[in-house]
Each structure stands twice: as structure tokens, then as C-alpha cells.
Amino acid sequence: MRTLLHLSDLHFGRIDPATLAPLLATAEAIRPDLVIVSGDLTQRARRGQFREARDFLAALPQPQIVVPGNHDVPLYIVALRFADPLANYRRYITDDLEPYFRDDEVAVVGINTARSLTFKGGRINERQVTRVRERLCELPDTVTSVIVTHHPFDLPEGHPPEDLVRRARMAMEAFVACGADVIASGHLHVSHTTHTAIRYKLPGRSALVVQAGTATSTRERGEPNSFNVLAIERARISVERRVWRAADRAFVPGAVEVFDRTAEGWERASPPESAKEEPPPVGRAPVG
Ligand SMILES: [Fe+2]
Ligand SMILES: [Fe+2]
Numbered sequence: 274m275r276t277l278l279h280l281s282d283l284h285f286g287r288i289d290p291a292t293l294a295p296l297l298a299t300a301e302a303i304r305p306d307l308v309i310v311s312g313d314l315t316q317r318a319r320r321g322q323f324r325e326a327r328d329f330l331a332a333l334p335q336p337q338i339v340v341p342g343n344h345d346v347p348l349y350i351v352a353l354r355f356a357d358p359l360a361n362y363r364r365y366i367t368d369d370l371e372p373y374f375r376d377d378e379v380a381v382v383g384i385n386t387a388r389s390l391t392f393k394g395g396r397i398n399e400r401q402v403t404r405v406r407e408r409l410c411e412l413p414d415t416v417t418s419v420i421v422t423h424h425p426f427d428l429p430e431g432h433p434p435e436d437l438v439r440r441a442r443m444a445m446e447a448f449v450a451c452g453a454d455v456i457a458s459g460h461l462h463v464s465h466t467t468h469t470a471i472r473y474k475l476p477g478r479s480a481l482v483v484q485a486g487t488a489t490s491t492r493e494r495g496e497p498n499s500f501n502v503l504a505i506e507r508a509r510i511s512v513e514r515r516v517w518r519a520a521d522r523a524f525v526p527g528a529v530e531v532f533d534r535t536a537e538g539w540e541r542a543s544p545p546e547s548a549k550e551e552p553p554p555v556g557r558a559p560v561g
Contacts, residue, residue, distance in 0.1 A: 277333070277419065278305040279483065279501035281459025282345065282561060284490035285325040286316030292489045292498055292517055292524075296327070298516060299334050299524045303502060307374055308333050311459035311485060312423025313561065314366060323365035330366070338372045340383040342423035342460060343393045346561065354445050355505075357501045358389040371404060379505055386424040395424025396439040396458070397480055400504025402447045402495050411449040411514050417505050419455040420448060426456050427472050427482040429465040436461065445473050448480065450468055453509065454539065455481045455503070462487040462494040462561050464501070466530050468539050469484060475555045479538030492561050499527065509542070 278300055300308070310330070315322035317552035323345075330337060345366075346358040359370070372383040374555035382405055408419050424438035426445055438444070438458075448456070449469060456469075464486040470479035486499040503510060514527035531542040 275376075275417075275505045275550040276303060276304045277379070277381070277503040277505065278303060278308045278309060279333060279457050279485050279503055280308065280488045281311040281423075281485035281500070282342065282462055282487035282490055283310070283326060283329065283490070284313055284316045284487065284492055284561070285329070286319065286322040287330055287491055288489045289491050289498065291519070291522055295523050296488060296500070300333050302308075304375075305334055305502070307379070308335070308337040309381060309419070309421050309457055310339040310355070310436065311382075311421050311457055312340050312387065313344040313459060314339070314342070315345055316363070316490075316510065317348065318345050318361055320365070322364055330465055336374055338374050338381050338421055339382045340372070340389045340423055341366070341370075341385055341420055343387050346387050346389060353467045359387070371401075373408060375416075376414070376527065378507075379419060380408065380412055381419040381421060381422040385419045386422045394435070394439060395422070396441065397422070397444045399443070402444050406447055406451050408518065409453055412452070415507060417454045417507060417510075418452065420453055422456070424460050425458045425482075425484055427465075427467050427484075429461070429484070432461065442473065445469060445480075446475060449473070449475045449478045451478045452478070455483060455505075457483045457485070457501075457503075459485050459487075460561065462490070462492055463496060464514055468532070468541070471536065478539060479489050479540065481510060481532050481539040487488060487561075490561075494561075498524075502523070510539065527529065
């Protein structure tokens, strides 16, 4: 079994500082095999914010797969936004925009979906999809594959299709054809878990889609700060939510969802164990 800690939307520059030490302590206690961070490390892509994010990542367990989000592209520094949109991200976080982790049980590939030309939307292109296919298609059947992006490939109820990463269907068809098992994303600041058979209706195969909420930011969208713990076995994946309880200054165990591998791909094995899986409020705040 492999344990993945899935954090997202840290938003240094607009964090709740009370969450940081408890998050580090919880991460240490979980002892993950890998930490994945699905983008929006900063609020405004400023150097000081990236330095804070860098120091926080350094205090988390290793190894890590990190991808940028739309907030990691400077919005107002126009020259930088178009000339070298991820200059600060590459300088302070990593210059690897196609990070890859592989051991004998899991393969995890990160994709950059942040772009200069859109303020908050994301996009994936054919070159990126080809790179992912090269990695996933060669994997033996014993390895579970995970794709990490900032922008989502599926949405909770109440979110319009415009919130999906652009070219999602093209990418998903390729990923699923190569046996992708899990797509892990962020951006919406809402926790959500589903599988691709519902939206994409791809024959014969269904991947698991896992959205993380915001781990540390005050930009919550109607739910407390949270992150995910994925326990990955070849035949079963459980997604456990850890939820910030401010009164206790702790991330406490939340809903656990279990998915089983079937001949048609990943299917839900049990209903959510808490009432927390209700759809988010319909009066939507802008996504982040
Ligand atoms: Fe975002
Ligand atoms: Fe965000």
C-alpha cells in the first residue's frame, strides 16, 4: 500500500497561520510515501509569498510532486505575466514543470495547467498529454497511476462546465486509454470525489477523480480547510478527508470514501461515511 498526502491551494499571502503547525504535525504523523500539492501555492505570485511556500514545503515530508496553479502566475505584473509567467515559481519552488515519481506500486505525474492568457482558467495541451501517455502507457499492470493538475477534470454539483480545465475531454480520453487510475486536482476550494464514467462516459474504463479543498487559505468556499489522504492498493483506494476544526486547532478525520477496481475501472464501494458530502452551496463564490 502507498499513502499519498494530497494538499492544494495553500495560497501563501492569504493563509490562516493557525493551520500551519497542525498541518505539519498531522503530515508527520501520517508518514506519507509521497506528498502531492495541486497548485495555488501563493495568493499573488510574489517572491515573499513563494519564499514562505518554499519553506513550508521544505518542512513537509518528502518526496513531493508539486504543480503550479493560476495564482502562481502574476496577475498584475504584466511584463512578467507574459514574458516568464512561472519565473518565481521556478526560482523558489521547482523548475521541473513535469514532475514524475515512480516506485513499484505507484506512478505519479504532475501537469502544469496554469496559463498567462486566462486569469483563472486552465488548459492542457497535446504535447503535455503525449508526455503523460509516454509515461503511463508503459507501466506494468501492478502500478497504480496518479495524475496531478491544478485545474479540475470534474466538478461538484452547482459548478458550470467553464470551471473544467480546457481540452479536458481530449486529455481524459488519452489518459483513460492508457489506464490512468486517479486524477487529483484543486482550484475550486471544494472537496469532491467522483469517477470519470459519469461525465465522460468512456467505454470500459473509469478513473477516480479527487478534488482537494484549500489546506491553509482563508479563501474557503463554504467548507473548512481540509486535505486528503489517499491509501492506494491495487484493488482498492480510500480517500480520507482531514478537516480543520478551529476550536481544537487540529485537522480531524472526516469522510472516508472507498473505491474498488472492477472490470470497468474504479467504482464507489461505499457511500460517504458522513453527511459532509452534500453538494456545496449553489450561490457560488468565484473559484480560486
Ligand atoms: Fe486556482
Ligand atoms: Fe486556489
